[in-house]
Amino acid sequence: MAEPIKIDKEALSFRDEVLNTPGGEHLLRCFACGTCTASCPVREVDENYNPRRIIRMTLLGMRDEVLRSDFIWHCSTCYTCSERCPQGVHLTSIMRALKNIAVREGIIPEAYRMQAKSIRAMGKIYEIEDFDNKKRARLGLPELEKKCPDLEAIIAQGELKDLK
Ligand code: SF4
Numbered sequence: 492m493a494e495p496i497k498i499d500k501e502a503l504s505f506r507d508e509v510l511n512t513p514g515g516e517h518l519l520r521c522f523a524c525g526t527c528t529a530s531c532p533v534r535e536v537d538e539n540y541n542p543r544r545i546i547r548m549t550l551l552g553m554r555d556e557v558l559r560s561d562f563i564w565h566c567s568t569c570y571t572c573s574e575r576c577p578q579g580v581h582l583t584s585i586m587r588a589l590k591n592i593a594v595r596e597g598i599i600p601e602a603y604r605m606q607a608k609s610i611r612a613m614g615k616i617y618e619i620e621d622f623d624n625k626k627r628a629r630l631g632l633p634e635l636e637k638k639c640p641d642l643e644a645i646i647a648q649g650e651l652k653d654l655k
C-alpha cells in the first residue's frame with residue numbers, strides 16, 4: 492500500500508506560497524470536480540495530463556513534484572478550464588503562478604530558457620536574418636528590426652535580466 496501523504500507545515504507553506512503568488516489566489520476554491528481535466532485540449536492528446544491532479548498535488552503541498560513536473564509547462568494557456576470551472580479557480584493563472592515559482596527556483600526547461608534568452612538579447616524568440624528581410628522586401632513588406640531597444644529598457648527593470 493502507498494504511504495499516506497503527510498500535510499505538515501512545509502506542505503502548507505507551499506500552498507500559501509501559491510496563494511500569495513499573482514494568479515494563485517483562488518486555489519482553495521477547487522472542489523475536485525474534474526471539469527478542467529475533462530475540458531482540457533492537452534488532455535485529449537496526452538491522457539496522462541491532468542490539471543485537476545496538479546491542483547490536488549499543490550493543495551497537498553507536493554512542492555518538489557509539482558515544480559519539477561513537465562506538466563506545468565504543457566499547459567497551452569487556452570483558458571478553457573478557467574471558462575468552465577464552476578468554482579472560478581482560474582486554473583490557467585495557477586499554472587502561470589506555478590511556472591513563475593519554478594523559474595524563481597531555477598527550474599526551467601531548456602527550450603524555454605533558450606527562448607527567454609533570445610527575447611532578452613533581441614526582443615524576439617527567433618533571430619531576424621538578412622534572408623528574412625530580403626524575402627519580406629520581395630513581398631513588399633517593411634523590414635523588421637533585428638533588435639528591440641524599447642524592450643531592452645523593460646527587461647532591465649525585470650527579473651529576466653538575471654536569467655542564467
Ligand atoms: S474545474 Fe475547477 S473546481 Fe473543478 S477540479 Fe478543476 S479547478 Fe477544481
Ligand code: SF4
Nearest residue numbers: 531566567569570572
Ligand atoms: S489552460 Fe491549460 S490546463 Fe486549462 S484547459 Fe487549457 S491547456 Fe488545459
